[in-house]
Amino acid sequence: MTTHTSLIRTAAMSASAQLSVSNVSKTYFGKRDWFSRATRKATLDYTALEDINLEIEPNTFVSIIGPSGCGKSTLLNIIAGLSQPTAGTVAIGGTPINGPGPDRGVIFQNYALMPWMTVLDNILFAIETVKPKLSVSRRMAIAQEHIDLVGLRGAEHRHPHELSGGMKQRVGIARALAIDPQILLMDEPFGALDALTRGFLQDEVERIWEQQRKTVILITHSIEEALLLSDKIVMMTRGPEARIARILDVPFSRPRHRESLDQQAAYHALKAEMELHLSQETRAVEESRIRRKAASEA
């Protein structure tokens, strides 16, 4: 089992890393001013992430998995630049980021499509915003190419409310890819979909990834999803002060197929290890919640 696990990496910058997360912590400061205390509304500081270090090589598919509330999405938002870390830095190609940018394409759990724009307009809006100097015909060609890539030809002129959840997320994927980002960030992209649609879209993402091989960071709570898609799986501990527990290498050959995935060597060992980790962490989370509830009622 240890052959597939690697130790937590230190902050030492590796020259080949495309994305480096160094000593990132995130604390939400509570209210402790005299007024909040006087009105009994004072809250404690909450440290969501504590000293996260992560190096991601180019063209790798990395999944981040952990118990609910462990700060996975917080970490992704920090990498996306939508949220600022309290300490530490995130660097892309050696340059620290400050804020969001089109070098990172984000796919949101709730799709975040503009309801007043058609499928085509949603994608064109992204392309126009990022590359305003492209000619109109070139923009159209890029948009159409990505609509074809996600299999939405024929639905270009529909509005999001006329699409199913799976189709909406395909638009989300097309929009994120159309701006040609260096890194694709996916925040539980299939979390709101039913199981069959989720499986279908996972297969689509696997197919698209084989074509493009972009660096991807995927937040998920599905072990199967992580094993099907990832080169590396980052397992996080429970919050508060969530850390990286360990990073697993997934050495399966590609292209991968859902039906035959469990025949890959080490599949069962990896799956068992992830299940053990997640069930331990989840149990601890639940127990601490029960204790906290009991304490607040006492």
Add this chain to the structure above:
Amino acid sequence: MSNTVMHRTGDRPQRFTLNTNQKAFLLFLLILGVVLLFWEAGARLGWFSQLMPSASATMKEFWWWISNPFFDYGPNDKGIGWLLLTSLRRVLLGFAIGSAIAIPLGILIGLSEVAARAVDPFIQILKPVSPLAWLPLGLGLLKNSESTALFVIAITSIWPTLINTKFGVSHVDQSYLDVTRTLGASRWRTLSRVILPAAAPYIVSGLRISIGIAWLVIVAAEILVGGSGIGYFVWNEWNNLKITSIITAILIIGVVGLLLDRLFGLLQAWVAFGQKL
């Protein structure tokens, strides 16, 4: 739905089944009939004051007014069509002025929390004031009855649109804003392509309330300011003791108000794109 079930399970198919709409329509006709009968009987048997015309006489007059909408025999004798056009022109002009103030100001205070809090006391105090209280002030300021009517309509139109625009702009779904931030959109592009379309259903719903109130107010304003329009007509016919004309005007004012509301309802559906308010 229940009809088909009954067809399947019952011994014999029922011959007459009415759906909810049909039942409601029959009940509507029944209520209308009872009201008209009561009115007709009351007028003939002298239950009301002598001024009150009978239902049949009123309907005859009503029909006369709507079948001759565009005659013009001088300032105090015009067809109902001209009267309505005069009033509608005033309402739409005043409404346009009010909206031209309310929408930009609403966007501004929707974007800036500081501006919103600074302007809020003015809104809270002025909003509950009856529009007619502005009339004398308008006359004093503008010394012109036509401008005063527009002024009152404009003031009336401001508040619902202003409040709704502010709400719509400040409550844009955070995920839309996250998308534009990750794309690196400029502030202007974010405003014009994301914030305004996202707020559009709220803005239109504010406009819909505003036009409704403006139409309520125009009648009162025209009664007080005088000169022309459907409100002036109501007052003029009261001076002539022509109750039939007043009832005709009431019905027509109601129908026009309904149409204006429906028009903005359509506009609302047109900008909503499946979003629920």
